[in-house]
Amino acid sequence: MIVPELVCPAGNLPSLKVAVDNGADWVYMGLKDETNARNFAGLNFDAASASEGLRYAHAAGAKMLLAINTYPQGCAAKRWQRAIDGAADLGIDAVILADAGLLRYAAERHSKLRLHLSVQTSATNYEAINFYRERFGIERAVLPRVLSLAQVADVVKNTPVQIEVFGFGSLCVMVEGRCALSSYVTGESPNTRGVCSPAKAVRWEKHGDRLDARLNGILIDRFESGENAGYPTLCKGRFSVDDETYYAIEEPSSLNAMALLPELVNIGITAIKIEGRQRSPAYVAAVTRIWRAAIDACAQNPAQFSVQAGWASGLARVAEGQQHTLGAYHRKWK
Amino acid sequence: MKLALGPVLYYWTREAVLEFYSAVAASSVDIVYLGEVVCSRRHNLRLEDWLALARDLSACGKQVVLCSQALIESESELKALRRIAANGEFTVEANEMGAVRLLAGRVPFVAGPHLNIYNGETLAWFAELGASRFVLPLELSRDTLRELQSARPEGMQTEVFAFGRMPLAFSARCFTARHHDLPKDDCQFRCLDHADGLALQTRDQTAFLTLNGLQTQSAQVYDLSSSIEELRSLAVDVVRVSPQSTNMPTIIESFRERCAGRPGAPLEGLRVAPPCNGYWHGVPGMEYRT
Numbered sequence: 024m025i026v027p028e029l030v031c032p033a034g035n036l037p038s039l040k041v042a043v044d045n046g047a048d049w050v051y052m053g054l055k056d057e058t059n060a061r062n063f064a065g066l067n068f069d070a071a072s073a074s075e076g077l078r079y080a081h082a083a084g085a086k087m088l089l090a091i092n093t094y095p096q097g098c099a100a101k102r103w104q105r106a107i108d109g110a111a112d113l114g115i116d117a118v119i120l121a122d123a124g125l126l127r128y129a130a131e132r133h134s135k136l137r138l139h140l141s142v143q144t145s146a147t148n149y150e151a152i153n154f155y156r157e158r159f160g161i162e163r164a165v166l167p168r169v170l171s172l173a174q175v176a177d178v179v180k181n182t183p184v185q186i187e188v189f190g191f192g193s194l195c196v197m198v199e200g201r202c203a204l205s206s207y208v209t210g211e212s213p214n215t216r217g218v219c220s221p222a223k224a225v226r227w228e229k230h231g232d233r234l235d236a237r238l239n240g241i242l243i244d245r246f247e248s249g250e251n252a253g254y255p256t257l258c259k260g261r262f263s264v265d266d267e268t269y270y271a272i273e274e275p276s277s278l279n280a281m282a283l284l285p286e287l288v289n290i291g292i293t294a295i296k297i298e299g300r301q302r303s304p305a306y307v308a309a310v311t312r313i314w315r316a317a318i319d320a321c322a323q324n325p326a327q328f329s330v331q332a333g334w335a336s337g338l339a340r341v342a343e344g345q346q347h348t349l350g351a352y353h354r355k356w357k
Numbered sequence: 358m359k360l361a362l363g364p365v366l367y368y369w370t371r372e373a374v375l376e377f378y379s380a381v382a383a384s385s386v387d388i389v390y391l392g393e394v395v396c397s398r399r400h401n402l403r404l405e406d407w408l409a410l411a412r413d414l415s416a417c418g419k420q421v422v423l424c425s426q427a428l429i430e431s432e433s434e435l436k437a438l439r440r441i442a443a444n445g446e447f448t449v450e451a452n453e454m455g456a457v458r459l460l461a462g463r464v465p466f467v468a469g470p471h472l473n474i475y476n477g478e479t480l481a482w483f484a485e486l487g488a489s490r491f492v493l494p495l496e497l498s499r500d501t502l503r504e505l506q507s508a509r510p511e512g513m514q515t516e517v518f519a520f521g522r523m524p525l526a527f528s529a530r531c532f533t534a535r536h537h538d539l540p541k542d543d544c545q546f547r548c549l550d551h552a553d554g555l556a557l558q559t560r561d562q563t564a565f566l567t568l569n570g571l572q573t574q575s576a577q578v579y580d581l582s583s584s585i586e587e588l589r590s591l592a593v594d595v596v597r598v599s600p601q602s603t604n605m606p607t608i609i610e611s612f613r614e615r616c617a618g619r620p621g622a623p624l625e626g627l628r629v630a631p632p633c634n635g636y637w638h639g640v641p642g643m644e645y646r647t
Contacts, residue, residue, distance in 0.1 A: 096475045096501045097500070122473070127482055148453075153458065174430050196528050201526060207642035208642075239641060263557070264557050
């Protein structure tokens with residue numbers, strides 16, 4: 024039995040430290056620029072904090088990943104290439120890459136640098152994943168959050184590449200790396216700028232008791248008094264189709280696959296990823312601690328595994344009232 | 358510049374598809390992309406039917422390209438993909454990396470709009486794999502295209518999506534089935550009811566998006582018809598127009614004229630929705646700049 028490794032988000036050094044302290048096997052982080060898909064103000068690492076983070080992780084026996092998971096445009100690859108060079112110089116444990124040109128650069132220039140295929144690559148089948156393996160020697164691939172458990176199992180069975188899946192956190196309903204909705208509305212997307220529905224494009228408008236949430240002028244949702252007004256991520260708003268108003272694309276729910284741990288272990292998943300580099304250190308600490316306990320319990324006795332009430336309530340507390348879903352793992356969701 | 362007709366992104370009846378392509382056969386379009394890109398449940402035409410259509414169009418002087426599906430998740434979809442890749446007769450447009458694996462080094466292929474070719478290094482890699490043409494990702498601007506063209510590999514052709522509702526996103530979830538409160542596996546093929554997709558509006562009645570099964574499109578129609586000279590000056594080889602259910606022959610002829618350097622018929626009143634061209638100008642895609 025492979026015990027899945029726990030891969031946790033580190034938006035900054037305090038988050039990295041609490042992730043390591045609470046039992047993360049890997050922590051993943053990004054630089055303070057558009058080379059990563061959580062390019063948010065006040066977040067991420069510079070050279071000094073990256074170096075300190077790596078020391079801290081290694082001292083505790085954990086590993087560190089640098090996400091360089093956006094797409095350089097036109098002739099702009101230099102900055103992304105420098106990020107790869109810096110990661111190799113630092114002695115980081117692996118980089119998470121999406122762009123084929125960058126994967127090639129890393130494979131050719133830094134043959135000892137371990138490569139993980141980003142979810143932003145949209146590699147949803149083993150033919151695609153095996154191709155990246157043949158061409159660039161990737162060691163691991165992170166699967167987009169669109170596959171059912173049976174489809175995940177089929178991928179694992181047909182590739183030598185380690186497979187990492189998302190276990191918890193915000194949920195893209197679209198195939199990652201294939202969504203231009205944000206740039207359609209705001210000019211900036213995950214692929215181009217490392218952002219989705221960026222905060223600078225959000226405008227809240229109060230009309231009496233009503234609150235309108237707009238993204239670059241587009242009405243994403245409208246909240247009556249007493250309704251919980253969530254962030255206007257554009258695929259999670261209420262829209263009107265054929266005169267019916269509802270969450271036409273996706274409810275504002277987030278992923279929690281903890282109940283599926285025995286099945287994920289059985290399939291042979293190498294690692295489980297927690298989303299949320301933009302979240303607080305307190306969030307990272309709680310989610311890491313609970314998932315560590317769950318994975319350890321499952322490893323000890325998968326047949327008897329069940330989600331303990333304390334874990335569920337602990338996760339619910341940090342989920343800010345959001346519903347949880349099994350997402351695409353669960354066939355019915357489709 | 359050559360004129361290409363992109364694949365039909367919607368689900369039409371078999372009769373509607375055949376009627377559409379008989380008009381296309383008589384049109385002046387140079388290149389025709391055929392096949393199902395969006396959803397493997399859509400089966401009104403099977404691969405054999407697409408191949409028969411491809412041969413007919415080929416006999417009418419059209420260059421035909423078979424498209425692979427943009428999102429491939431299951432073993433049965435991989436099987437279908439392998440048959441397309443091994444068809445032995447027609448060039449294939451690869452729309453995800455599994456298709457690229459099956460084509461690379463074997464036959465020349467078209468690198469489709471969903472492969473994320475955002476920079477010169479990636480474009481060079483695709484050239485080495487055997488791509489003879491690439492389609493610019495929709496969200497990229499003319500400025501980025503200029504940079505890509507400045508370092509374009511020898512023999513690589515450039516195609517730009519220049520007309521039609523834009524395919525902006527793909528999901529494992531079917532939003533049309535969701536609207537009709539049906540599970541995806543038992544969708545009753547409701548996409549057939551929406552020849553140009555299902556309109557999604559904001560709560561203040563702004564046309565925003567179009568639901569097309571697993572695919573989400575813009576509500577507005579991307580329209581670079583007034584930028585054809587610019588496309589030419591950027592050495593674009595192929596201009597793609599994407600099918601809508603009505604007026605397509607007239608739209609094709611208008612683009613044909615424009616590609617030949619003549620003023621084409623105005624497109625006002627012919628599009629299924631108002632135009633946008635923001636991406637081309639490096640601003641939000643939904644905007645329209647004159």
